[in-house]
Amino acid sequence: MSEAVDERRVPSFRRGSKFRFDAVRDAWVVLAPERLFMPDEHAVEILKLVDGVRTLGDITDDLCTRYDAPRDLVLTDVAAMLDDLAEKGVIAW
Amino acid sequence: MVTGPDAPMSLLLELTHRCPLQCPYCSNPLKLERAGEELATRDWIAVLDQAAALGVLQVHFSGGEPMARADLVDLVGHAARLGLYGNLITSAVLLNERSLAALADAGLDHVQISFQDSDAAGADRIGNHAGAHSKKLAAARLVRESGLALTLNFVVHRHNIARVPEMIALGETFGAGRVEIANVQYYGWGLLNRAALLPTRAELDSCTEAVFAARARLRANMVIDYVVPDYYAREPKGCMSGWGRRFINISPTGRALPCHAAETLPGFDWPSVRGATLSDIWYRSEAFARYRGVAWMPEPCRTCDRREIDWGGCRCQAFALTGDAGRTDPACHLSPDHAIMAAAAREADAPAPDFVYRRIGADAAMVRA
Numbered sequence: 001m002s003e004a005v006d007e008r009r010v011p012s013f014r015r016g017s018k019f020r021f022d023a024v025r026d027a028w029v030v031l032a033p034e035r036l037f038m039p040d041e042h043a044v045e046i047l048k049l050v051d052g053v054r055t056l057g058d059i060t061d062d063l064c065t066r067y068d069a070p071r072d073l074v075l076t077d078v079a080a081m082l083d084d085l086a087e088k089g090v091i092a093w
Numbered sequence: 094m095v096t097g098p099d100a101p102m103s104l105l106l107e108l109t110h111r112c113p114l115q116c117p118y119c120s121n122p123l124k125l126e127r128a129g130e131e132l133a134t135r136d137w138i139a140v141l142d143q144a145a146a147l148g149v150l151q152v153h154f155s156g157g158e159p160m161a162r163a164d165l166v167d168l169v170g171h172a173a174r175l176g177l178y179g180n181l182i183t184s185a186v187l188l189n190e191r192s193l194a195a196l197a198d199a200g201l202d203h204v205q206i207s208f209q210d211s212d213a214a215g216a217d218r219i220g221n222h223a224g225a226h227s228k229k230l231a232a233a234r235l236v237r238e239s240g241l242a243l244t245l246n247f248v249v250h251r252h253n254i255a256r257v258p259e260m261i262a263l264g265e266t267f268g269a270g271r272v273e274i275a276n277v278q279y280y281g282w283g284l285l286n287r288a289a290l291l292p293t294r295a296e297l298d299s300c301t302e303a304v305f306a307a308r309a310r311l312r313a314n315m316v317i318d319y320v321v322p323d324y325y326a327r328e329p330k331g332c333m334s335g336w337g338r339r340f341i342n343i344s345p346t347g348r349a350l351p352c353h354a355a356e357t358l359p360g361f362d363w364p365s366v367r368g369a370t371l372s373d374i375w376y377r378s379e380a381f382a383r384y385r386g387v388a389w390m391p392e393p394c395r396t397c398d399r400r401e402i403d404w405g406g407c408r409c410q411a412f413a414l415t416g417d418a419g420r421t422d423p424a425c426h427l428s429p430d431h432a433i434m435a436a437a438a439r440e441a442d443a444p445a446p447d448f449v450y451r452r453i454g455a456d457a458a459m460v461r462a
Contacts, residue, residue, distance in 0.1 A: 014272060016203045016242020018178060023098055024148035031150055031178040033203045033244050033271050034318065036102055089270050089316040 006078045007057030009093050011050050017090045019047050033088045046078055050091070056082070099384060100148030101375055102339045105155055105353065108165065109345050111159040111374050114184050114220035116209060118248060118283040119447035120289060121157065121185060122356050124342075126454050127224050131345040133162040136366065138171055140343060143371040145175040149341070155182040155347070166195045173200025180205060182246075185232035186225050193235050204236050205244040205273075210230040211259035215252060227300035233267045241353050244271040248380065249300065250290035257303045274304055277321040280409050282451050287438040296441075298323050323424035324438045328399065330408025330424070336408060342373065348375045351381055354409040358418050384419070391420060393427040410444060 013019060013065075017032040028044045030037040030087045039047060060075045067074065085091040110125040132140075135313045144152065152172045159165055160183055172179045179397045181196065185206040191451045196204075207354040209228055210216035216226035220327060237342035245267065251282075256378050256407050257274055276297070277283045292300070304319045311317070333340045342350040350356060356363065361383075364374045373383060383389065385401050394405045405411075406422020414423050414437075423430040449455055 014270060015240055015244065019452065021149065022148070024146075029150060029201075033205070033242055033316075034273075035179065036150060057221065083313075086313040087316075090312075093313075 005075055006057065007055060007060065007075065009056050009084045010052065010054065011059075011086075011091050011093055012052035012058065013050060014090060014092045019050075030085070032088070032092055035046075035090070037085075037086060037088075037090070043081055046081055050082075096336060097376055099339075100292065101144075102149065103151045103153070103341075104140075104144045104149045105153040105340070105342045106140070106159075106168075107353065108137070108154060108156055108159045108162045108168070108427075110157040111161045112138075112156055112184065112451075113161075113186050114158070114209075114222050114225060115319050115450040115452055116219055116221075116248070116282075117286040117450055118250065118277040118351050119451040120278070120281065120283075121451070122354070123281050123285070125451075126345045127453070128246050131162075132343075132347045132366070134349060136179055136191050137164070137168050140347075140366050140371065141168065141175060141177065141357075143366075144341075145177055145350075147371050147375060149177065150182060151178040153182055153188060158184050158187060160187040160192065162261035162393065166192075166199050168197055169201050170199035172345060178202050182209055183207070183312050184220075184229070186222070186227070188232040188235065190235055193232075193239055193241075196459070201241065202363070203242040203244065204364050206233055207246045207248065208235070208260070208263070209248065209265050210253040211256045212253070213248075219252070219448075221448075230390045233269075237267050237269075242271075243267060243269045244273060245269045246273040246275060248275050248277055249292075250277045251292040251296060251441060254292045254296045255299050257300045258307070261303070261307045261315075261317065261328075262310075265311075269315065271316040271318065272319045273320070274300070275318070276300075276322040278320070279324070280413060281320065283414055285449050287437065289445045291322060291438065291439040291441045294325055297321065323407070323422070324409060324434045327426045328422050328424070329403050329410075331403040332407035332410075332422075335401075335404035337375070337381035338368065338385065338404070341371065346418065349378075349379075349381075351384075356407050389419065394421050397427070400442045424429060 019030050022029050026032050058080055064071050082091050110121050169179050178203045180203045182205045209219035213226040217223050245264045279287050308317050337351045342353045348363045358439055362379050364378045391407050394400050406424055408418045411420045411422050412418035414433050421428040422431045
């Protein structure tokens with residue numbers, strides 16, 4: 001790992017961003033100003049844990065109890081995915 | 094197995110063509126629809142119900158000026174109850190504390206305010222409306238205080254393109270999550286005023302540099318969307334992400350269109366929500382099927398690697414510039430008609446003529462004169 005990830009950061013959906021289930025497509029969608037994303041199933045599991053309260057560390061712990069993967073790898077993946085959505089205006093840290 | 098098109102994602106409602114501003118690049122058609130012909134509230138409600146059932150996810154309340162409709166709050170509220178993402182595209186000159194609070198309470202998700210410039214005199218000249226810019230500044234402040242998500246949309250052209258850094262700074266002042274720097278798209282009113290609006294290549298290059306520098310500086314603090322004029326592009330834009338692929342536009346009188354400019358195309362029998370359901374329009378109308386997918390494409394599109402990226406570019410532009418809506422968009426460097434773009438771009442070197450302002454009947458007056 002190159003640099004340490006700050007696990008205490010708390011992600012939340014920005015006002016104007018919505019994460020909801022679409023019954024017509026049978027899929028989760030992220031809606032934001034002039035943006036629409038169809039997250040893959042890993043991203044969906046992460047986003048379901050984004051509530052403005054859980055820290056990055058909490059989210060990682062939760063996922064580690066369900067998936068058999070090394071914690072530092074999960075942490076890096078989760079942080080990268082949420083950082084990407086932050087740059088797209090969906091997530092605020 | 095034969096499969097039909099995917100469900101549409103986005104619906105734009107031109108609730109009215111009435112507007113206090115007269116911008117000479119308005120995206121509304123030259124032939125504006127009159128207030129007495131507009132759909133009634135119950136018609137728009139039915140459109141929203143059908144859209145949600147069809148799989149639409151985002152609804153854009155637009156116009157004209159959508160706030161000129163007395164039933165806007167009811168429509169926004171109905172869309173929110175259906176789970177649709179509600180976006181208001183407004184000039185904001187009619188927005189005040191009370192109307193904003195009503196929209197926010199109704200469940201509106203996002204407000205996009207159009208700005209004509211960062212400079213008041215330049216802005217008011219484009220809108221042909223004294224005092225409009227200061228009203229917009231006040232409205233943007235109200236949206237910011239309400240906490241609603243805010244986009245500032247700047248339409249740029251030769252008269253304001255040098256002020257793109259100031260426009261982005263204005264977005265920062267208002268804490269906008271998103272700023273759109275959109276060069277004029279040259280259809281309808283914009284095409285009529287092209288010689289008065291199109292910037293030079295050098296002006297566009299400075300603008301592009303300013304946008305990229307701001308993006309690098311602001312990163313996650315602000316999304317900056319950037320739209321260039323097709324006249325200086327190498328590849329065409331993937332117009333509407335493809336004809337009849339994601340998007341439905343409804344005109345004030347209920348005509349359903351694959352894009353807001355599609356009525357410029359001749360030889361179509363546009364379906365109306367007065368006589369057909371959105372589902373029939375999307376899945377069964379000839380108009381939405383005509384340029385859908387890749388089967389209609391001529392060469393060089395048909396065998397191009399980018400055919401499912403740019404979808405042949407824009408049908409309205411192909412028609413406006415070549416007279417044939419079924420040709421490759423001349424914006425593409427591979428189009429046999431590409432030289433049209435360079436010839437038109439030379440207009441930008443000449444002095445700018447006066448604007449033909451967007452008014453009912455202004456296009457006809459222009460033709461007579």
